[in-house]
Amino acid sequence: MTALLPPPDPALARTGALLAIRGVSHAYGPAPRSVSALAGIDLALRSGEFVSIIGPTGCGKSTLLRIAGGLLPPTLGAVSIDGAAPDEARLHKRIGSVFQDPALLPWLNVRGNIELMARVNRRHGPRTIDTDALLTSVGLSDAAEMRPHQLSGGMRQRAALARAFALEPALLLMDEPFAALDEITREAMRYELLRIWERRQATVLFVTHSVREAVALSDRVIVLAGTPGQLRADVPIDLPRPRRHEDERSLPFLDLVDRLRALL
Amino acid sequence: MSTARGEQVRAPVARRQARELARSLVAAYRVVRRVAASLLPPVTLGGLVLLLWDAWVRLRDVPIWLVPPPGLVLERLLERWQFFLEQGYVTLGEALVGLLIGTLGALLLAVAMAHSRFLERGLYPLAIMLKVTPVVVWAPLFVLWFGFGTMPKVFIAALIAFFPMLVNTVTGLRAVPPDAHAVFRSIHASTAEVLWRLRLPFALPYLFAALRVSALLCVIGAVVAEWSGADRGIGHVIAVANSNLDTATVFAGIITLTFIGAILNAAILLLERRILSWHDAYLP
Numbered sequence: 001m002t003a004l005l006p007p008p009d010p011a012l013a014r015t016g017a018l019l020a021i022r023g024v025s026h027a028y029g030p031a032p033r034s035v036s037a038l039a040g041i042d043l044a045l046r047s048g049e050f051v052s053i054i055g056p057t058g059c060g061k062s063t064l065l066r067i068a069g070g071l072l073p074p075t076l077g078a079v080s081i082d083g084a085a086p087d088e089a090r091l092h093k094r095i096g097s098v099f100q101d102p103a104l105l106p107w108l109n110v111r112g113n114i115e116l117m118a119r120v121n122r123r124h125g126p127r128t129i130d131t132d133a134l135l136t137s138v139g140l141s142d143a144a145e146m147r148p149h150q151l152s153g154g155m156r157q158r159a160a161l162a163r164a165f166a167l168e169p170a171l172l173l174m175d176e177p178f179a180a181l182d183e184i185t186r187e188a189m190r191y192e193l194l195r196i197w198e199r200r201q202a203t204v205l206f207v208t209h210s211v212r213e214a215v216a217l218s219d220r221v222i223v224l225a226g227t228p229g230q231l232r233a234d235v236p237i238d239l240p241r242p243r244r245h246e247d248e249r250s251l252p253f254l255d256l257v258d259r260l261r262a263l264l
Numbered sequence: 265m266s267t268a269r270g271e272q273v274r275a276p277v278a279r280r281q282a283r284e285l286a287r288s289l290v291a292a293y294r295v296v297r298r299v300a301a302s303l304l305p306p307v308t309l310g311g312l313v314l315l316l317w318d319a320w321v322r323l324r325d326v327p328i329w330l331v332p333p334p335g336l337v338l339e340r341l342l343e344r345w346q347f348f349l350e351q352g353y354v355t356l357g358e359a360l361v362g363l364l365i366g367t368l369g370a371l372l373l374a375v376a377m378a379h380s381r382f383l384e385r386g387l388y389p390l391a392i393m394l395k396v397t398p399v400v401v402w403a404p405l406f407v408l409w410f411g412f413g414t415m416p417k418v419f420i421a422a423l424i425a426f427f428p429m430l431v432n433t434v435t436g437l438r439a440v441p442p443d444a445h446a447v448f449r450s451i452h453a454s455t456a457e458v459l460w461r462l463r464l465p466f467a468l469p470y471l472f473a474a475l476r477v478s479a480l481l482c483v484i485g486a487v488v489a490e491w492s493g494a495d496r497g498i499g500h501v502i503a504v505a506n507s508n509l510d511t512a513t514v515f516a517g518i519i520t521l522t523f524i525g526a527i528l529n530a531a532i533l534l535l536e537r538r539i540l541s542w543h544d545a546y547l548p
């Protein structure tokens with residue numbers, strides 16, 4: 001198991017997890033002066049599970065996400081997505097991603113940005129995208145022909161969300177997607193994301209700095225800490241679904257938030 | 265009944281045509297006003313300079329062969345306008361073909377350099393050598409190698425256009441926002457797709473900035489090359505007039521060059537506005 005990413009590890013494939021991360025460590029830079037970012041991470045996500053990662057800044061959350069998506073080969077360890085290597089999953093367009101920056105192409109309108117997902121690497125993945133249905137589900141049906149600069153920050157992130165769901169990905173990787181939004185929009189986006197996720201059945205790995213956000217969204221919250229980052233805790237969130245904004249005032253919710261805060 | 269409905273349909277059509285005509289008239293008026301507004305500053309300042317120039321030549325009794333009065337230059341330009349038009353056309357042609365070749369060459373090389381640090385490190389010294397050597401050094405060499413025809417002029421123009429285009433394009437091709445790149449990589453976009461759909465569009469603002477510089481440099485290149493050996497073009501005209509102490513023609517040549525530069529600049533601005541409408545939207 002080297003940086004070259006071997007064919008999927010049969011043991012990993014057999015776990016039945018949609019995303020399996022085993023023994024992953026990562027160090028940036030060449031050997032003597034390398035910066036160790038992650039050490040010995042083991043993590044498995046069941047199909048359809050929503051898992052959040054929280055942890056102090058610099059503990060390697062983004063690094064872990066990049067490794068999970070096959071954008072960065074780990075120094076040690078292996079990843080499998082639905083039984084295949086991450087590169088294989090990328091090739092077949094099984095991964096959707098949303099970052100803090102919506103990263104829309106400014107010369108394309110919203111529709112063009114979403115449909116681009118089918119045009120790039122066109123031999124794989126769905127040929128056609130039901131853009132109108134996607135835009136309706138993120139509340140952007142009137143903005144299809146608008147360019148990114150004509151949209152508000154929240155609308156841009158909604159478009160990025162629609163783009164991430166466009167190829168019906170098995171795995172959705174989200175790195176602080178709502179961090180740049182104002183608090184009201186941010187809270188509304190949580191429940192919009194949940195509604196889309198419940199309908200479209202993706203497995204989600206979600207990085208955030210907000211404990212409330214993690215609890216509101218997730219089936220499980222992973223706490224990552226230290227340099228290099230290690231798993232500190234794995235807390236199940238047994239709150240009923242579908243969840244609503246009002247539930248954030250319930251006692252069990254506040255209790256979980258307090259418990260996680262204590263772990264940070 | 266069907267005719268009645270036809271009438272009903274036709275009336276709004278006529279009204280719509282009238283509305284469209286009105287709209288295009290308004291648009292035309294806006295264009296004229298904008299052009300007039302953009303011409304006002306250069307015309308005012310230019311007129312002021314011409315007045316001072318004329319006054320100075322008259323008051324100090326400067327001899328004509330040293331500095332001609334503006335009236336004489338204008339007279340020369342008007343009485344031989346066809347000649348200056350033809351010669352200017354020659355120079356403009358050389359500059360444009362040179363710009364095209366230099367730009368294409370720079371683009372190809374920039375794409376190679378943006379993808380390979382090895383090529384970037386290997387080729388920059390060469391590009392720098394081409395750049396630090398003044399065109400006046402290259403021009404006679406090129407005339408020696410390629411003769412007195414159009415070729416050496418075009419090559420010098422291409423050479424001088426090359427460097428700004430290269431440096432800016434390499435920078436531009438690397439100026440892709442990392443998250444946009446990550447989205448492309450996460451669906452396994454090929455290198456060609458990243459280049460075509462991501463790098464080149466994001467490089468366009470850099471490319472146009474360089475094009476505006478290079479387009480004017482090209483004219484200099486063509487003129488210097490003509491100066492070093494040619495039988496036509498503004499550079500040749502100025503060189504001959506210079507040796508005859510015919511300063512009025514020299515200045516008329518300079519004015520012709522100014523027009524060429526202004527035309528090139530305007531053409532590129534127009535093209536930029538067309539292609540980069542999305543980028544304009546970023547500006548305040």
Ligand SMILES: Nc1ncnc2c1ncn2[C@@H]1O[C@H](COP(=O)(O)OP(=O)(O)OP(=O)(O)O)[C@@H](O)[C@H]1O
Binds near residue numbers: 056058059062064
């Ligand atoms: N490209 C890189 N080269 C070298 N070091 C890096 C690189 N990217 C991240 N690091 C280092 O790796 C560590 C983990 O970074 P990472 O971005 O994964 O943290 P993070 O948990 O996402 O932080 P934040 O919450 O601030 O986003 C940090 O110490 C950082 O300095």
Ligand SMILES: [Mg+2]
Binds near residue numbers: 062
């Ligand atoms: Mg991060």
